[in-house]
């Protein structure tokens with residue numbers, strides 16, 4: 001398990017700009033080292049802010065976008081055109097303007113005509129991850145896995161006290177009765193989140209300050225899911241001043 005670092009910026013915009021800059025560095029380095037970079041996106045406010053900042057960066061073309069594998073840590077299980085969908089928000093913020101290889105874009109399943117339920121969607125995503133994984137693993141070696149953190153310290157769609165937190169026999173899980181709407185979701189499990197080379201928590205705003213302090217204070221994972229995730233090589237807490245306000 002890696003030691004965690006804190007990178008602190010004055011506000012959400014400065015944080016998003018710094019994140020975009022570092023993501024470009026990491027993706028370029030991964031492409032040089034291994035040909036393609038595996039990046040796990042997050043939904044939520046900071047996930048969108050990061051993509052918007054990336055779109056505004058004059059360094060955007062440093063990345064070979066045809067050699068980026070884009071995954072999602074979680075998804076809201078709603079119709080494809082529902083504004084709550086993490087994939088749709090990411091497409092609108094940036095992805096639709098990038099020269100991505102469509103075969104390297106890996107959205108989670110959407111709710112479509114009752115053809116597939118969240119359980120089947122989770123299995124389907126686990127299969128996709130396994131088919132891109134190196135021998136001996138059931139998930140790819142993610143270069144950077146990004147996570148927003150909710151005011152309750154949830155990450156991806158793993159919520160405090162929810163049974164999905166304890167699922168460890170599969171890489172992806174269906175989540176029902178989510179305390180944050182929408183109720184039905186698909187999420188990477190804790191072991192999958194922990195498998196990444198780098199884990200980046202990205203948090204802005206005063207409503208997250210208590211959750212950040214609790215998660216970094218070593219609280220039990222069932223109380224603060226963010227406390228249970230770290231990267232194999234590196235764990236970075238990217239915080240704005242408001243989110244960092246309760247850190248000692």
Ligand SMILES: O=C1O[C@H](COP(=O)(O)O)[C@@H](O)[C@H](O)[C@H]1O
Pocket residue numbers: 042043044045046047074075076086147148149150151154155156157180
């Ligand atoms: O519902 C979700 O919430 C978290 C946190 O979102 P935020 O808007 O409070 O930053 C997000 O990371 C996750 O992907 C999303 O599905």
